Amino acid sequence: PLPVLAVVGRPNVGKSTLVNRIIGRREAVVEDKPGVTRDRVTYEAEWAGRRFKVVDTGGWEQDVLGIDASVAAQAEFAIEAADACLFVVDATVGATDTDEAVVKLLRRAGKPVVLAANKVDGQSGEADAATLWSLGLGEPFPVSSLHGRGTGDLLDEVLKKL
Ligand code: GDP
Ligand code: MG
Numbered sequence: 001p002l003p004v005l006a007v008v009g010r011p012n013v014g015k016s017t018l019v020n021r022i023i024g025r026r027e028a029v030v031e032d033k034p035g036v037t038r039d040r041v042t043y044e045a046e047w048a049g050r051r052f053k054v055v056d057t058g059g060w061e062q063d064v065l066g067i068d069a070s071v072a073a074q075a076e077f078a079i080e081a082a083d084a085c086l087f088v089v090d091a092t093v094g095a096t097d098t099d100e101a102v103v104k105l106l107r108r109a110g111k112p113v114v115l116a117a118n119k120v121d122g123q124s125g126e127a128d129a130a131t132l133w134s135l136g137l138g139e140p141f142p143v144s145s146l147h148g149r150g151t152g153d154l155l156d157e158v159l160k161k162l
Contacts, residue, residue, distance in 0.1 A: 002044070003162040004053045006082035008075050008106070010098040011058070013090040014118040018145035019043065019056040022155065047155040052162055055082065076105065084112040084161040086154075091117040091128040091142065095135055103135055112161035116154055117142045 117129035
């Protein structure tokens with residue numbers, strides 16, 4: 001079976017946009033409204049001659065009821081089923097309490113994690129990305145999922161963990 005990468009993070013950080021980059025087509029549902037990807041959606045991807053599966057998930061919000069709680073549960077299932085996790089943070093916002101909560105979940109799961117500092121569309125965003133060292137997950141990889149900046153280096157790192 002192919003190794004599985006779960007893409008996780010809070011709503012609206014750009015997970016589905018990044019998944020589209022990784023799979024090389026516009027298929028994962030991208031929306032300006034947070035929390036649009038309700039369930040886990042699995043795609044096949046290939047990088048540097050290696051094939052793997054990518055699971056796009058809905059985001060987390062803490063202390064919410066109803067549908068968003070079930071989205072969070074789906075994301076937790078995705079982590080459990082994954083060989084490695086790609087944790088996406090919005091570098092233009094910085095680390096939020098929700099991001100910190102996701103870090104705890106990831107630590108508990110004990111899976112290898114690669115940290116994507118998304119929405120670094122230009123050179124000036126690099127400093128924002130560097131602040132995410134504070135999450136304690138190692139090197140933040142600055143990427144622009146929208147434009148493709150940095151995604152090659154990110155995927156090279158992902159392959160090391162899969
Ligand atoms: P998700 O909820 O985490 O899956 O986030 P989406 O992929 O649906 O993206 C949420 C919003 O962020 C959309 O408006 C995207 O176009 C935007 N977005 C995603 N990646 C980037 C990026 O690298 N740069 C910028 N400027 N916007 C982005
Ligand atoms: Mg999404």
